[in-house]
Structure formats: C-alpha cells, structure tokens
Amino acid sequence: MKHTISLLVENRFGAFDRVATMFSGKGFNISSISIGETEINEISRMTIVVSGEDQVMEQIEKQLNRLIDTIKVVDLTKTERCERELALITVNYKPGTLEEVKNVCDIFRGTIVDICNKSLTMEVTGPPAKIDAIVNVLMPYGIKEMARSGTVAIRRGEQVKQAKKEYVQ
Amino acid sequence: MSPAKKKLSGADIFFECLKRENVEYIFGYPGGATLKIYEKLFEIDFLTHILAKHEQGATHMAEGYARATGKVGVVLATSGPGATNTVTGIANAYMDSSPLVVFTGQVPANLIGNDAFQEADIVGITRPITKHNFLVREVCELAVTIRKAFYLAQTGRPGPVVVDLPKNMIASECEFEYPEKVDIRGYKPTVDGHPNQIKKAADIISKAKRPLLYVGGGVIMSNAAEELRAFASRNNLPVTMTLQGLGSIPTNGKQSLGMLGMHGMYWANQAVNNCDVLVALGARFDDRVTGKLDTFATNAYKIHVDIDPSSIDKNVVVDLPIVGSVKNIIADLDKAMKDKPDTDAWWKQIEVWKAECPLNYANGSETLRAGYVIERISEKTNGHAVIVPDVGQHQMWIAQLYNVVHPRSHISSGGLGTMGFSVPAAIGAAFAIKDRPIVSISGDGGFQMNIQELSTAVAHKLPVKFIVINNAFLGMVRQWQELFHAEKYSFTDLSALNPNFVKVAEAFGLPSFSVDKAENVDKVLDEAFAINDKPVFIEFKVSREDMVFPMVPAGASISDMMIERLNPKRMV
Ligand SMILES: Cc1cc2nc3c(=O)[nH]c(=O)nc-3n(C[C@H](O)[C@H](O)[C@H](O)COP(=O)(O)OP(=O)(O)OC[C@H]3O[C@@H](n4cnc5c(N)ncnc54)[C@H](O)[C@@H]3O)c2cc1C
Numbered sequence: 134m135k136h137t138i139s140l141l142v143e144n145r146f147g148a149f150d151r152v153a154t155m156f157s158g159k160g161f162n163i164s165s166i167s168i169g170e171t172e173i174n175e176i177s178r179m180t181i182v183v184s185g186e187d188q189v190m191e192q193i194e195k196q197l198n199r200l201i202d203t204i205k206v207v208d209l210t211k212t213e214r215c216e217r218e219l220a221l222i223t224v225n226y227k228p229g230t231l232e233e234v235k236n237v238c239d240i241f242r243g244t245i246v247d248i249c250n251k252s253l254t255m256e257v258t259g260p261p262a263k264i265d266a267i268v269n270v271l272m273p274y275g276i277k278e279m280a281r282s283g284t285v286a287i288r289r290g291e292q293v294k295q296a297k298k299e300y301v302q
Numbered sequence: 303m304s305p306a307k308k309k310l311s312g313a314d315i316f317f318e319c320l321k322r323e324n325v326e327y328i329f330g331y332p333g334g335a336t337l338k339i340y341e342k343l344f345e346i347d348f349l350t351h352i353l354a355k356h357e358q359g360a361t362h363m364a365e366g367y368a369r370a371t372g373k374v375g376v377v378l379a380t381s382g383p384g385a386t387n388t389v390t391g392i393a394n395a396y397m398d399s400s401p402l403v404v405f406t407g408q409v410p411a412n413l414i415g416n417d418a419f420q421e422a423d424i425v426g427i428t429r430p431i432t433k434h435n436f437l438v439r440e441v442c443e444l445a446v447t448i449r450k451a452f453y454l455a456q457t458g459r460p461g462p463v464v465v466d467l468p469k470n471m472i473a474s475e476c477e478f479e480y481p482e483k484v485d486i487r488g489y490k491p492t493v494d495g496h497p498n499q500i501k502k503a504a505d506i507i508s509k510a511k512r513p514l515l516y517v518g519g520g521v522i523m524s525n526a527a528e529e530l531r532a533f534a535s536r537n538n539l540p541v542t543m544t545l546q547g548l549g550s551i552p553t554n555g556k557q558s559l560g561m562l563g564m565h566g567m568y569w570a571n572q573a574v575n576n577c578d579v580l581v582a583l584g585a586r587f588d589d590r591v592t593g594k595l596d597t598f599a600t601n602a603y604k605i606h607v608d609i610d611p612s613s614i615d616k617n618v619v620v621d622l623p624i625v626g627s628v629k630n631i632i633a634d635l636d637k638a639m640k641d642k643p644d645t646d647a648w649w650k651q652i653e654v655w656k657a658e659c660p661l662n663y664a665n666g667s668e669t670l671r672a673g674y675v676i677e678r679i680s681e682k683t684n685g686h687a688v689i690v691p692d693v694g695q696h697q698m699w700i701a702q703l704y705n706v707v708h709p710r711s712h713i714s715s716g717g718l719g720t721m722g723f724s725v726p727a728a729i730g731a732a733f734a735i736k737d738r739p740i741v742s743i744s745g746d747g748g749f750q751m752n753i754q755e756l757s758t759a760v761a762h763k764l765p766v767k768f769i770v771i772n773n774a775f776l777g778m779v780r781q782w783q784e785l786f787h788a789e790k791y792s793f794t795d796l797s798a799l800n801p802n803f804v805k806v807a808e809a810f811g812l813p814s815f816s817v818d819k820a821e822n823v824d825k826v827l828d829e830a831f832a833i834n835d836k837p838v839f840i841e842f843k844v845s846r847e848d849m850v851f852p853m854v855p856a857g858a859s860i861s862d863m864m865i866e867r868l869n870p871k872r873m874v
C-alpha cells in the first residue's frame with residue numbers, strides 16, 4: 134500500500150541527503166519525494182510517497198525519526214489530508230486536434246503556459262490520481278515531455294495547530 | 303552585553319572544547335589539513351595524543367578505550383586518505399553502538415568540491431555509518447558543533463559522530479563560548495520507561511513458568527550490570543547473553559546460561575525456543591542470534607526493552623515494547639515485581655539440556671587445541687582480564703570458554719566483525735585500564751591486519767598480552783568451506799604465507815614466546831603474564847582444522863544445532 138509521509142527537517146546542509154541515504158541504505162523504495170520551505174524559516178517540509186507493508190512502514194517512520202535533523206514524522210495516510218501534485222505536460226497537436234487538447238486542459242482545470250507550432254505545454258495541479266487521469270487522456274495525442282513535481286501534502290484543519298505546538302519553541 | 307571576549311583561533315577553540323569534555327586521550331595521525339591543530343597540540347598538557355601507525359588503528363584504539371571506560375573515544379585524522387582510513391573503524395563503532403567523536407581535517411572551504419589535493423567527501427562517505435556528522439563551515443560554529451558531537455555520541459543509543467574541519471576554519475578566529483546546554487529539537491531520547499508498560503511486564507514475568515532474560519550490549523553500554531545481577535538473582539531468572547552482552551553477569555555464574563545464537567550454548571538456544579516469556583534487555587535480535595526468524599521463540603510472550611525505538615519490531619515483532627534506558631527500566635521492573643516467578647522446574651529442564659549436550663572441544667587430544675588455550679587463559683586471569691578478541695574461530699571459542707566476570711571486559715567486534723580489531727582496540731583499552739591484565743587474542747590472519755600498532759604498545763610500555771592462535775588458516779572461513787562449500791579450501795590456507803610471528807614481534811621489541819604443546823601452556827602463560835612493564839607476545843600453534851561447535855547453520859532454526867563434525871575422520 135502507498136503511504137504519504139510528511140517530514141519536517143532542519144533546513145540545513147545535508148539534511149535531504151541523510152533522508153535519501155537512509156532510504157537507499159535500508160533498501161526502501163521511494164515513489165516520489167519533494168522538498169520545500171515551510172512557514173518557519175529554518176524548517177523544510179519533505180513529502181515522501183513510499184509503499185510497503187505495515188512492518189516496513191513502521192521501520193521507515195522509526196528510521197526517519199532516528200535522523201538527528203528530523204523534527205517530526207507523520208504518516209499522513211492515517212489522517213485527513215490534502216494531497217496535490219503539479220505537472221507540466223508538453224503535448225503534440227495538429228491543426229485538427231488543437232481544440233480537443235484545449236478542451237481536455239479545461240476539463241482538468243489546467244492552464245496552457247506555452248504554445249508553439251506543433252506542441253503546447255499545460256500546467257495541471259490536483260490529487261495525483263487526477264494527474265494520472267489527464268496523462269492517460271493526453272497519451273494518444275503524443276506527450277513530448279512531462280515533469281511531475283511529486284506529491285506535496287498537508288493535514289487538514291484542527292489537527293495542524295495541535296501538532297505544531299510540539300516543535301515550535 | 304558582557305565585555306568583548308578575546309578571540310581564539312579555531313585550533314585554540316578545538317582544545318578548549320576538548321578540555322571541557324574532559325578528554326584524556328586523542329588517537330590520531332597528522333597531515334596537511336590538521337597541521338594547525340598539531341602545532342597547538344605541541345603546547346597542550348591536559349591531554350595526551352597517541353600517535354597510531356594507521357588511522358584505522360587509531361579509530362579502533364579509540365573504540366577500545368571507549369568500551370573499556372564508557373567515555374567517548376576521540377580520533378583526529380587528516381583529510382583525504384587520513385579520513386578514509388578511519389572508515390572501517392567508524393563502521394565498526396556504528397554497528398556496535400560505541401561512542402566516538404572522529405575529527406577529520408578537510409581542504410579549505412573554498413576548495414571543497416574542486417577535487418583539491420587530499421580532498422574526500424568524508425561527510426558523504428560516513429553518512430550511513432555515523433549516528434550523525436557535521437561539516438563545520440564557520441569558526442563561530444565550532445564550539446557548539448563539538449558540544450553537540452560529544453552529546454550525541456554518548457547519549458541515547460551511543461554511536462560515532464564525525465566532525466569535518468576545513469583547514470581555513472581552524473585558522474580563523476572567533477570569540478569562544480562553550481554552550482552549557484545542548485538542545486537539538488529533533489533528538490530527544492526517551493530514558494524512562496512507561497510506568498504502565500513496566501508494571502505489565504513485571505506482572506507477566508511474575509507469573510511466568512519459563513522466563514528467560516536475553517541480555518545484550520545495551521546493558522553493558524548503560525552500566526546496568528549491577529541492576530541486572532540484582533534483578534536476576536532476586537527472582538532466580540536464567541540469563542543468556544549475546545556476544546556483546548557478555549560480562550553483564552559472570553559467564554560461569556549461577557544465573558548464566560552463557561551466550562546464545564549461532565555459536566551459543568545448546569541449552570541457551572533450547573531455553574530461547576522453549577521459554578514462555580522472553581525478556582530482551584538492550585539486545586537487537588541480530589540474525590546471528592535468532593537464526594531462522596519464524597522458528598525463533600515462537601511460543602514466548604516477548605518483552606523488549608531498548609532505548610532505540612527502531613530496534614523494536616525490526617526483526618522480531620514483540621508483544622510488549624518498552625522504550626527507554628535499560629538501566630532505569632531494570633531497576634523499575636525489579637521494584638514492580640510483586641511475586642517471584644516459580645522457576646525451579648524450568649531450571650531443572652535447563653540442567654537436562656546442559657547434560658544432554660555439554661561444550662566439547664576434545665581436550666586431551668595430541669595436538670594443542672585452541673579451546674584449551676582459552677580455558678587456561680581464563681583460569682590464569684580468574685576471568686578478571688579485559689579480553690579483546692579479533693574476529694574468527696578464536697573469537698567464538700573465547701565467547702564460549704572465557705569466563706567474563708566484569709562488564710566492559712569483553713570487547714569484541716560483533717556487528718561488523720572486523721578482522722584487525724583486536725590489536726588496536728586492546729591498546730586503547732590499556733590506556734584506560736591499569737589494574738587488570740589486558741589480553742588481545744587474534745587469529746594468525748587478523749593479527750596481520752593491524753600488526754603495525756604493536757609499536758604503539760611498545761612506545762607506551764603498555765603491558766598488553768598479545769596472543770595469536772595460529773592455525774595457519776583463515777579458520778572461520780575454512781570451517782564454512784568444509785561444512786557448506788564442498789571442502790573447496792579456496793585461499794584460506796596461510797601456511798605458506800605467514801611470517802615467523804615470533805621474529806616479527808621481537809623486531810617490534812616484544813618479549814616473545816611460541817607454544818605448540820599443551821603441557822607448556824601454563825608455564826609460558828605464567829612467564830608472560832609476569833611481565834608487566836611492557837607488552838609481550840605469545841603464539842600458540844594449534845590444531846589446524848579444529849572447528850567451532852555447536853553451530854547453527856546460517857538460516858536454520860537455533861534449535862537445530864550442529865554438535866560435531868559431519869565427517870568424523872577429520873577429527874584431529
Ligand atoms: C564470527 C561472528 C560470530 C558471531 N556469533 C554470534 C553468536 O553466536 N551469538 C551472538 O549473540 N552474537 C554473535 N555475533 C555477534 C552478532 O553479530 C551481533 O553483534 C550481536 O549479537 C549483537 O548483540 P546485541 O543484540 O547485544 O546488540 P548490540 O549491537 O550490542 O546493540 C545494543 C542494543 O542495545 C540498545 N541500547 C543501547 N543503549 C541502551 C540503553 N541505555 N538502554 C536500552 N537499550 C540500549 C541499542 O539500541 C541496541 O539495540 C557474532 C559475530 C561474529 C563476528
């Protein structure tokens with residue numbers, strides 16, 4: 134089963150590498166990983182999507198917690214959460230298919246961010262399943278290039294305030 | 303604002319920090335990147351620098367010192383090759399959870415990444431084998447980094463910490479202030495066990511019919527031997543120890559079943575697989591201990607006390623985890639015990655297993671047997687020595703036959719199994735322990751892996767007894783070849799390759815002995831152990847094809863032990 138793990142780490146030289154080294158060293162497989170700033174200057178958030186049985190997931194959480202630069206580990210799969218991914222997709226079009234491609238883009242609430250002679254690039258965000266869906270629909274037109282951000286995720290509502298007290302001094 | 307403080311150089315700050323950490327010894331080797339520190343060192347008198355002959359030697363020395371004392375072992379190596387030479391020592395300390403702080407020189411910060419002369423990304427290289435590591439980029443971060451390094455190395459589950467010091471940083475200046483407290487928000491080890499869990503554990507142990515304590519290195523590391531001894535004897539509980547747990551209680555003591563696992567005692571393994579309550583205390587269910595996992599202690603209710611949550615449920619899923627320091631928790635458990643369990647019948651059963659399959663190393667055969675030598679050393683020292691095995695067959699015979707009486711007195715490379723560990727680790731221990739004999743025992747293979755450090759022992763007149771059990775084979779590998787690899791003795795016969803050990807040791811300046819007959823063992827041991835103002839060397843030429851039994855073949859259940867040779871005609 135896929136799990137989405139949210140990780141707060143010190144925004145410090147090497148913190149990302151430690152997480153990556155842990156995953157490769159222990160033989161755990163990452164499907165996606167993303168890292169970025171948070172509302173607190175010296176803390177970064179990593180969102181890691183990984184699959185494994187329960188015992189493996191327990192080890193992953195413990196091993197992440199064990200890293201000194203790790204401040205907090207939450208397996209979001211166990212909670213209410215928002216999950217989003219961003220994709221930039223460059224897809225081919227012919228004179229006859231431009232409208233169709235634009236339609237697909239609209240249906241998925243995407244935005245066209247670049248267009249040239251034979252291809253256009255659209256930006257789509259949404260739950261990872263929605264990105265999978267648009268990729269499927271666009272496939273027949275010919276996807277030239279694609280970049281997906283990997284999942285970012287956050288807890289919903291009230292739970293957040295509570296949890297934050299634990300690490301903000 | 304306090305009045306402006308005097309600025310100190312990075313090198314000065316380095317030593318001010320070590321002074322505050324009460325460092326007595328640095329084990330090191332100089333080079334370009336650390337010259338500034340060595341320049342300062344020349345004037346320092348509150349600590350002693352020990353010049354090893356190889357940085358691996360220095361690192362094992364620091365670990366020997368750390369494990370004999372419980373203090374942090376300190377290493378200082380230069381950049382590049384100096385730093386990479388420490389890697390095996392760091393990995394060893396990581397696997398056995400020994401507290402080290404390893405300082406490495408680094409090229410100046412502005413050259414990092416340029417393939418500069420003697421540059422190695424030691425922080426990258428050691429990331430998976432350290433508890434944590436640091437690259438110090440600003441001299442003003444040096445003091446707080448060193449403070450954190452020592453704190454991390456020795457608290458929680460101990461381990462090695464690397465601090466990489468770029469050359470320019472050592473030379474630049476900053477005001478010095480040593481932080482009194484360390485606060486790392488991502489690092490808060492749990493020390494006290496959860497009271498309800500402890501109460502529950504005590505209840506279950508009280509009611510057990512066949513309880514067993516399975517004791518590991520955590521008990522040694524946290525100085526919990528006293529608490530364990532009291533708890534086990536008050537409740538008449540049998541205790542089996544891992545290789546790293548030896549010394550938690552005397553191996554020959556009333557409560558002890560000796561070591562368990564691959565080369566453990568038959569009765570200890572039987573007890574594990576037949577107990578109804580297994581209490582793991584600071585042990586990590588290593589595969590050498592558990593054998594085939596789905597047959598390991600299947601009927602037992604399992605309680606696991608460990609300070610590292612990641613040790614729990616890693617290999618074996620337990621029924622009752624207690625996270626915290628085993629020292630506190632054993633004491634709390636002891637207090638929480640309402641009734642003593644009735645273990646009389648259980649002890650009788652254990653006695654039956656003992657009689658069924660006693661340790662047997664064929665004493666009295668014509669050739670000198672390694673087991674006999676170990677047994678004589680155990681007798682001669684009354685088990686009071688600090689014994690430092692290397693890796694291989696002799697290591698297992700020591701674990702089986704040397705009666706380790708005190709904690710921190712059996713210092714063995716367990717997790718990594720590093721040949722070449724014994725000679726330097728014994729030297730490190732000898733700097734700390736002056737009132738008991740230090741005995742280094744190696745095989746003829748491993749002895750040659752850090753033999754250069756003999757001169758370090760000579761230089762410091764350390765009265766270490768360096769012993770080689772010479773079977774002219776890479777014995778442990780040979781044993782596997784005989785048992786599991788179709789008797790293809792591929793590259794394990796050293797008879798044509800070994801030097802004359804006595805001559806080598808003499809060249810280093812050690813009084814040296816060689817023994818090949820059982821009747822001479824005692825005499826030579828007496829003579830050698832009487833020399834206490836310098837190191838000595840003894841070679842025991844032993845039966846070449848001896849094997850360590852009993853043995854659990856890799857991947858088998860620990861109930862299914864091989865007791866003796868498959869092919870009896872090979873018996874010497
Ligand atoms: C050739 C060879 C053969 C071997 N054969 C055997 C064998 O037959 N039997 C055997 O037992 N071993 C054997 N070993 C050793 C084996 O590989 C492991 O090193 C050993 O079993 C691990 O011991 P341990 O479980 O006590 O763990 P250690 O490595 O000592 O780990 C200590 C545990 O205690 C925890 N801890 C640390 N501090 C505390 C604290 N304050 N409170 C609570 N917990 C704490 C740690 O988190 C860790 O989980 C062999 C090794 C070699 C090289």
Ligand SMILES: Cc1ncc(C[n+]2csc(CCOP(=O)(O)OP(=O)(O)O)c2C)c(N)n1
Nearest residue numbers: 694695696719721745746747748776777778
């Ligand atoms: C550095 C290193 N290289 C290889 C091994 C694999 N190994 C384990 S035991 C052993 C044989 C050791 O032979 P020796 O030192 O003569 O000791 P003996 O087994 O004969 O007592 C070897 C090669 C190891 N443990 N460490």
